[in-house]
Amino acid sequence: MQTSKLKIPVAAEYVSSEFYMFEFMDQEWVPLSLRLTLREVVECGCSKPLQPYYENLADTVEHMVTNEGFTQVVELGAGSAPVTRLLSKRAWPDNVKLFPCDLTPDDILYKDLERQNPKLVAPIYAPIDFSIVRNWPANTLLVISSAFHHIPPSDRANVIRALTSSARRVVVFECLRKNFISVFLVLFNFITVFLTPLVYFNRPGKLRRFIWCWFIPLAFPLIVWDGIISCFRMWSNKKFITELKRNIPADRVIQIKNTISNQMVSW
Numbered sequence: 001m002q003t004s005k006l007k008i009p010v011a012a013e014y015v016s017s018e019f020y021m022f023e024f025m026d027q028e029w030v031p032l033s034l035r036l037t038l039r040e041v042v043e044c045g046c047s048k049p050l051q052p053y054y055e056n057l058a059d060t061v062e063h064m065v066t067n068e069g070f071t072q073v074v075e076l077g078a079g080s081a082p083v084t085r086l087l088s089k090r091a092w093p094d095n096v097k098l099f100p101c102d103l104t105p106d107d108i109l110y111k112d113l114e115r116q117n118p119k120l121v122a123p124i125y126a127p128i129d130f131s132i133v134r135n136w137p138a139n140t141l142l143v144i145s146s147a148f149h150h151i152p153p154s155d156r157a158n159v160i161r162a163l164t165s166s167a168r169r170v171v172v173f174e175c176l177r178k179n180f181i182s183v184f185l186v187l188f189n190f191i192t193v194f195l196t197p198l199v200y201f202n203r204p205g206k207l208r209r210f211i212w213c214w215f216i217p218l219a220f221p222l223i224v225w226d227g228i229i230s231c232f233r234m235w236s237n238k239k240f241i242t243e244l245k246r247n248i249p250a251d252r253v254i255q256i257k258n259t260i261s262n263q264m265v266s267w
Helices: 032-045 053-068 082-088 109-118 155-166 180-184 187-197 206-215 219-233 237-247
Strands: 072-076 097-100 140-145 169-174 257-260 264-267
Touching: 032 187, 032 206, 032 219, 032 264, 053 082, 053 140, 053 169, 053 180, 053 264, 072 082, 082 097, 082 140, 097 219, 155 237, 180 219, 187 206, 187 219, 206 219, 237 264
Parallel strands: 072 097, 072 140, 140 169
Antiparallel strands: 169 264, 257 264
8 A cells, every 4th residue: 555745734733533522514403504504604715715725626636537537526425516516617528427415415506506517417316325335336536525524533434444345536625624723714714604695696595695694694603613623523644544544455545635724635
């Protein structure tokens, strides 16, 4: 098994790898309209001009598809499907298809995406639990963005094995890292909450965004809490490598790349 050379973290990583407190975005008692809005606040904060997280992610996915011969890109735990949305704006060969899916799929947004590009985008409207082995075609690239840290630590090894058995390449992206810089950046989410209804004004769900971001602005304290908890939930590079070596075949190549506040792990 090979691993890529790792960049030295800019800030010290927390010692504990098993911290796991609740996030509002995971709670079924939180109104669905609010959870969907929180997803979009995250999407807004991870997009230009605030930060190029999704653009960098899309570049990585495009490189993998081009160089490794994938024809299916499945966005697992897609939420509002920001990865599929961005990828759908790029030029692809006729044989490439994009499949957003989630345990709680956003049917309205998925239908809107499919309507805009029916030849490229084929959403899966049934709930998809990526902790369960699913035999995707051999030419499938599984993409998980900002969702892996939502898995309880006790379940992550099983999920890694399930994902590995499901496809020949899995890539996990996180828009935050287990460091103090990420925690600091989360505190500025009031800007993102304010901008979200304006940035996505023409997208379905306009009313709920204005309600939760402006009129009853619960989105701000909830997204700050969720962001800070997410930082603590993250795995460090070292922890990821240790767990992957324990749970994937020796012939799978591990790659890890970092920025100050983002992480990419593939195997």
